[in-house]
Amino acid sequence: MSVDTHPDYEGRDPLVSLEDVEVHFEESSGLFDFSEPEVVRAVDGVDLDIFEQDVVALVGESGCGKTTLGKTTIGLQRPTGGSVSYRGQDIWDAKDGKGDVEIPYKDIRSSLQIIHQDPGSSLNPNRRVMKILEAPLKRWQSQMSAGDRRGQVLSMLEEVGMTPPDDYAGRYPHQLSGGEKQRVALVRALLMDPDLILADEAVSALDVSLRVEMMDLMLDLQEKFDTSFVFVSHDLSNARYFAAHSGGRIGVMYLGELVEIGPAEKIINNPQHPYTKVLRWATPDLTPDGASSDKPPVRKIDIPDPKNPPPGCRFHTRCPEARQVCMEQTPPEYTTEEFHETKCFREDDSHEYWSSPQITDDENEADQLYSEADD
Ligand code: SF4
Structure with missing residues (x-):
């Protein structure tokens, strides 16, 4: 085939x-x-x-x-x-x-x-x-x-x-x-x-x-x-x-x-999901010129503990595109085209994701966002 x-x-x-x-x-x-x-x-x-x-x-x-x-x-x-x-x-x-x-x-x-x-x-x-x-x-x-x-x-x-x-x-x-x-x-x-x-x-x-x-x-x-x-x-x-x-x-x-x-x-x-983009970045022989950009498309390298996965979208702690709603809601499966599915709010043009504030890695602001998400 x-x-x-x-x-x-x-x-x-x-x-x-x-x-x-x-x-x-x-x-x-x-x-x-x-x-x-x-x-x-x-x-x-x-x-x-x-x-x-x-x-x-x-x-x-x-x-x-x-x-x-x-x-x-x-x-x-x-x-x-x-x-x-x-x-x-x-x-x-x-x-x-x-x-x-x-x-x-x-x-x-x-x-x-x-x-x-x-x-x-x-x-x-x-x-x-x-x-x-x-x-x-x-x-x-x-x-x-x-x-x-x-x-x-x-x-x-x-x-x-x-x-x-x-x-x-x-x-x-x-x-x-x-x-x-x-x-x-x-x-x-x-x-x-x-x-x-x-x-x-x-x-x-x-x-x-x-x-x-x-x-x-x-x-x-x-x-x-x-x-x-x-x-x-x-x-x-x-x-x-x-x-x-x-x-x-x-x-x-x-x-x-x-x-x-x-x-x-x-x-x-x-690739549609931000995590798939990370895997692709980490595999230089898949890029046309065999080289990755210097900056990884993740905010944090560490993988969270599977005993205590993050709430909402599990990738939100590392995702460069994460917004506040990603901490609060779990994305469903979206079909992007035939046989191609992904779990990310960015696939839905009308989702509240687009008006949600971006997650920042500034510790104080992040703490505030987390406590708001817990409420
Ligand atoms: S739902 Fe949000 S955190 Fe999850 S992959 Fe998409 S943009 Fe990133």
């Missing part, structure tokens, strides 16, 4: 649908601390539809909730609020046997797969590659003969360029390079014939030269096997590469919220 196109999602039923999803973790301070545990709001109020043969790259700073959201999307993390459904079946109702379960949890589980950042830790060091890759087939496709199983593993190893496959099938994980381990993890996911794969920082640990190679391989296989991908990355360049080459979308996360989502090139070339 070309860089300029993206699938027409209109009228199609989503493969996976997240509605108003929350994932809040309680964090206790220690064994003898009897105070109320603090709550980390890792994901807050996220709506997201993922379609067949779709690609969504989630980006944001460390701690923004992108990995938690990715795991929630594939049913590895139970949400504390909202719902996650696969082809219309609530994943957690299927797991708990609640109501009329139309798609068994076993089928959902095998259709939603993951590739971790560190494949070394997810591959059993005491088992050869063949045994590692046969294990999920034995578990999920128990009717398959031993010969067919081995044949399928060898053909998939060949598919990802691990040739001769017999040689690689006989190796232990420590006899593989980082890139080869990641290919084994990819084969393990693909053997389940999944509808959706979560690639969680799957290329971040690889040398720069291997990253593009691995992303190209995943893109080839995504097209060949009609698989959807949620690609989690802290690096906007990688997210752009992966999403743009598959006609997919980039979703930008900030403090547990999805603040902007849209076709990859629109997010890169015409």
Whole structure:
């Protein structure tokens, strides 16, 4: 699929649908601390539809909730609020046997797969590659003969360029390079014939030269096997590469919220949310001349504590465009153009934002604005 196109999602039923999803973790301070545990709001109020043969790259700073959201999307993390459904079946109702379960949890589980950042830790060091890759087939496709199983593993190893496959099938994980381990993890996911794969920082640990190679391989296989991908990355360049080459979308996360989502090139070339502009500024290889302006488009560098996110728009403490109303009201999702949504009052020409006083970093004035917002 070309860089300029993206699938027409209109009228199609989503493969996976997240509605108003929350994932809040309680964090206790220690064994003898009897105070109320603090709550980390890792994901807050996220709506997201993922379609067949779709690609969504989630980006944001460390701690923004992108990995938690990715795991929630594939049913590895139970949400504390909202719902996650696969082809219309609530994943957690299927797991708990609640109501009329139309798609068994076993089928959902095998259709939603993951590739971790560190494949070394997810591959059993005491088992050869063949045994590692046969294990999920034995578990999920128990009717398959031993010969067919081995044949399928060898053909998939060949598919990802691990040739001769017999040689690689006989190796232990420590006899593989980082890139080869990641290919084994990819084969393990693909053997389940999944509808959706979560690639969680799957290329971040690889040398720069291997990253593009691995992303190209995943893109080839995504097209060949009609698989959807949620690609989690802290690096906007990688997210752009992966999403743009598959006609997919980039979703930008900030403090547990999805603040902007849209076709990859629109997010890169015409970002609407002030936070997306910060990410773009911080990724110099995305600017035409490879250089950023000296001044970052933020007022403060520090990220607020996710246990205590700012009221109103969560980005208001850092946003250079913030006004008083941003401290008091939470922006809804605005559709700026087809498939491009952002959570910022600036999208609404008639919003009271435009007549609201600008936030200043002068401490006295800021204190005054905060106390007015509390009233
Ligand atoms: S709503 Fe206000 S603080 Fe939030 S991103 Fe928009 S301008 Fe900035």
